[in-house]
Amino acid sequence: MEFPEDFNQLELLNSHGDLIPRGASSMWAGSKDEEEEAEDEEMEHSEEWYLQKEEALTDKPKELILWAAENNRLSTVHKLLTADPSLVHCSDEDGYTPLHRAAYSGHVSVVSALISGGSKVNPRTIDGWTPLHSACRWSHVAVASFLLHHGAELNAQTNGGLTPLHLAASHTSSTKTDSAHTLELLLSQRHLRAGLRSSSGETAGDVARRSGPHHFLFEMVEDCVNALPVT
Structure with a gap:
């Protein structure tokens, strides 16, 4: 999606705030399927569902810590950082780090664990967030x-x-x-x-x-x- 240089970002936030890039996939040009997937992610899930998701990402530690930070999986974050402390600095394609993920989801305990684990407090996304x-x-x-x-x-x-x-x-x-x-x-x-x-x-x-x-x-x-x- 392209915009003129002088467009008002805040007006865009108000009208398309639900499409702000959050997570591994930017949703600015989201399809109906992506919107439905986002709604599904906001639903409450069972512990079994979370464990299955973690198992599916076992061989992808960067994706797993980003997902775990967003979903308040504190024990998983601790486990991953113990195994590989450098994971605290990873990011998705939009530049969102585990700390960004935990911050926009409101998980204070995960934010604390990430900063204690060495996360920079002011990392920037590609949009400067x-x-x-x-x-x-x-x-x-x-x-x-x-x-x-x-x-x-x-x-x-x-x-x-x-x-x-x-x-x-x-x-x-x-x-x-x-x-x-x-x-x-x-x-x-x-x-x-x-x-x-x-x-x-x-x-x-x-x-x-x-x-x-x-x-x-x-x-x-x-x-x-x-x-x-x-x-």
Whole structure:
């Protein structure tokens, strides 16, 4: 899929967010079969199903650790890293590492295990996404907090200039409390640069006012007016 250089990435996220590359196969040009497969993956599965999947990937350790990180298979992640610590740095064709996978799926324990196992905290996908971008896009506030405490780049920008704050602001709802909590977490960070603009010229505050119910939270980072008389 090709886009002009000045296209608005956030508008595309809102309209086609379900097609963001997640995992071993990019779904930007997804077919109906791929969409159905993605829906099936979101369903709850039995332990037997997970064990069968792991067995099928036994001879493909890179694919297995990526899958295990995404599916919260902590014991499998530990086992794989014990056998081959270098697996923590592998990635899929879109540049997503095990840490990205765990971050966008909201698995704090797996995120912790991967970082303890030597994972870089700020690896980049081919589109410039860090794990913090992924956690904030899907409102996983606990993961975002953990990553920030371990050196995640708060103001990192994607190839399109999007910061974690842009992504948190673009994916909010009044019924999903974690979306507000994710914004509060980012806005409370001392070194936040809330005025950074995307390639389309928008700040995260602009995005929040346009697309979300929590734009009032950005008052936390607005310049204060000094009401005291000048002496």
